[in-house]
């Protein structure tokens with residue numbers, strides 16, 4: 244991929260003459276787009292080509308008209324619009340964006356250019372609720388085929404071909420879903436590499452003090468996760484797990500010369516070269532920050548190093564209230580390893596410990612909450628290990644509890660979601676447990692919003708009227724109108740033979756594997772992580788067939 248890096252500088256706007264103008268849209272606020280690696284990887288891919296002229300767009304419902312942040316041009320002037328879909332809330336934003344640009348919202352009503360294509364994590368997961376607004380979806384990692392789609396679009400546009408002619412050709416490309424034209428199921432495209440290596444790790448094109456991660460160069464350490472938690476969509480759709488190599492990471496830092504680096508990945512401590520890389524950054528006086536860590540990956544030396552180099556806060560995921568639930572969800576979690584990590588975090592005076600948990604598991608009950616009550620007592624004891632004269636140890640433990648949203652492509656895709664009353668009771672219970680301890684803080688997700696997220700994440704094209712209403716009136720208002728439909732859909736338990744909208748895609752993970760994992764959830768049986776030797780030594784989930792040439 245071409246090397247395009249601007250740091251804090253603004254990219255120069257290319258002359259359009261002869262080039263295909265491409266609007267790269269992140270349908271949320273700039274601070275989120277500037278902190279999203281996938282969107283920036285696509286920017287780099289397009290900006291490095293001489294036959295395309297890319298400009299950036301962000302969008303919030305309060306914006307008046309979508310305009311390029313690079314030139315101020317209207318979205319409606321661009322013959323190719325690429326949308327990055329990251330969260331279900333992006334669906335109504337896409338509709339309001341098109342309306343504000345005076346572009347027909349229904350693809351069927353747009354006979355000619357612009358061509359509106361989408362990609363991003365939701366394109367792997369379930370793009371079907373927003374499909375009526377799109378000309379096509381690229382299902383896969385951008386590095387694994389988007390270039391070819393752009394070749395065809397640019398050639399067709401330069402030759403004066405109609406959009407319909409271009410789509411006929413694009414529909415046949417690997418990874419492309421063009422309604423009515425593509426062969427289905429559409430196979431996800433991923434970068435194939437030997438020995439589970441992450442070829443060309445993603446990194447930021449821009450750093451900005453507007454971004455959520457201020458002035459931080461984000462670099463991808465690993466993609467995919469070996470642990471197979473049964474609720475985790477990212478673990479499924481990015482299979483198999485792949486790690487960057489040290490030389491590639493160092494080369495990126497040397498090229499970009501950042502002041503701060505943010506390491507992004509699903510299993511950071513699984514990367515064997517992490518300690519060497521962090522030491523290497525430290526000797527160059529480059530600050531760094533790590534996303535969520537696994538308790539069992541926190542070695543004594545890593546914790547000591549992190550504290551010595553200025554880290555004040557550690558984030559760990561507990562996920563379930565009891566060991567029984569953690570086993571059912573296939574969370575590879577050892578209570579002993581967790582508590583000893585908390586003790587060491589306290590002894591090293593980290594100050595803040597953030598914990599994440601999910602509630603609403605199938606079968607979760609009062610016994611699980613009672614076990615959690617006792618567990619919090621043990622966490623409190625462990626956090627006192629570092630307290631003493633003028634030493635506070637961990638002086639703040641904050642627990643964030645979210646609601647289980649059954650996601651496509653996970654073994655939990657068949658399960659029902661709890662009703663609002665159940666979640667309110669659970670949240671009250673957790674808040675009460677934490678409230679007994681000094682220096683512990685609780686925050687809980689709004690169950691109504693989580694249920695809307697489920698509704699959007701496992702619906703199909705029939706949801707488009709709901710999305711159009713949400714674009715007009717807001718999600719909360721639309722949810723009131725569609726209250727009965729939401730309750731019926733999210734509280735439904737699906738038969739294992741049910742055909743979901745996303746079955747029109749093939750992301751590689753087999754249905755047989757997902758079904759067997761769902762059965763193992765009920766039997767509370769664990770599945771081991773992906774072996775280090777990779778798919779050839781395993782062949783369990785079906786993804787290996789994607790890796791054969």
Ligand code: SF4
Pocket residue numbers: 469482483484772773774777778779781782783784785786787
């Ligand atoms: S085939 Fe095995 S190693 Fe490969 S992604 Fe699936 S579970 Fe992991």
